[in-house]
Amino acid sequence: DTEVTQTPKHLVMGMTNKKSLKCEQHMGHRAMYWYKQKAKKPPELMFVYSYEKLSINESVPSRFSPECPNSSLLNLHLHALQPEDSALYLCASSQDYTGGFKNIQYFGAGTRLSVL
Amino acid sequence: ILNVEQSPQSLHVQEGDSTNFTCSFPSSNFYALHWYRWETAKSPEALFVMTLNGDEKKKGRISATLNTKEGYSYLYIKGSQPEDSATYLCAFISGGSYIPTFGRGTSLIVHP
Numbered sequence: 001d002t003e004v005t006q007t008p009k010h011l012v013m014g015m016t017n018k019k020s021l022k023c024e025q026h027m028g029h030r031a032m033y034w035y036k037q038k039a040k041k042p043p044e045l046m047f048v049y050s051y052e053k054l055s056i057n058e059s060v061p062s063r064f065s066p067e068c069p070n071s072s073l074l075n076l077h078l079h080a081l082q083p084e085d086s087a088l089y090l091c092a093s094s095q096d097y098t099g100g101f102k103n104i105q106y107f108g109a110g111t112r113l114s115v116l
Numbered sequence: 117i118l119n120v121e122q123s124p125q126s127l128h129v130q131e132g133d134s135t136n137f138t139c140s141f142p143s144s145n146f147y148a149l150h151w152y153r154w155e156t157a158k159s160p161e162a163l164f165v166m167t168l169n170g171d172e173k174k175k176g177r178i179s180a181t182l183n184t185k186e187g188y189s190y191l192y193i194k195g196s197q198p199e200d201s202a203t204y205l206c207a208f209i210s211g212g213s214y215i216p217t218f219g220r221g222t223s224l225i226v227h228p
Contacts, residue, residue: 042120102148103165109158
């Protein structure tokens with residue numbers, strides 16, 4: 001099973017809402033990632049978790065709050081988002097993060113988020 | 117900000133044609149380069165992870181080469197099929213930041 005599952009597929013939220021994106025993998029991978037992709041732009045790395053600890057936070061605003069409750073699950077909690085946060089949010093996993101990005105990343109299909 | 121360029125932006129070919137496209141990246145401080153295929157409404161799929169100058173990798177009809185000294189990688193598709201239609205993304209990882217910088221991708225459409 002080389003699948004990374006993201007839920008929900010689509011999400012519409014208001015600026016005062018609190019919502020969460022979920023990502024799950026059962027490949028035994030110890031590194032998990034959140035990316036953001038705005039329309040017609042390349043994906044941008046947001047966070048890296050390695051062995052359930054936050055390794056990289058690419059200066060992401062605090063209205064995005066990642067959480068890794070166990071090695072299979074990665075959440076992204078959203079609060080007080082702005083319309084400019086509307087984007088495709090992609091989750092990925094890899095065997096580990098030791099040595100940086102030399103391991104293949106397996107991506108989910110993404111959550112398309114619209115902030116009204 | 118690192119500059120990762122992919123060309124062409126889009127490409128239309130006929131079934132059976134062979135094609136290639138380019139990923140250009142900074143020639144200094146190279147760490148790794150990733151190639152992905154991304155079909156519409158699906159997950160990006162990793163094709164290759166390239167780490168050494170002169171690397172050549174192959175997966176079926178798709179192959180890639182790497183020149184870190186001049187800062188480019190080529191992706192080749194031999195005998196394109198309609199199912200090869202997708203966006204092909206490269207991601208450059210520098211030895212300074214260890215953060216992937218993605219190109220904008222090349223959109224390939226293969227006509228039957």
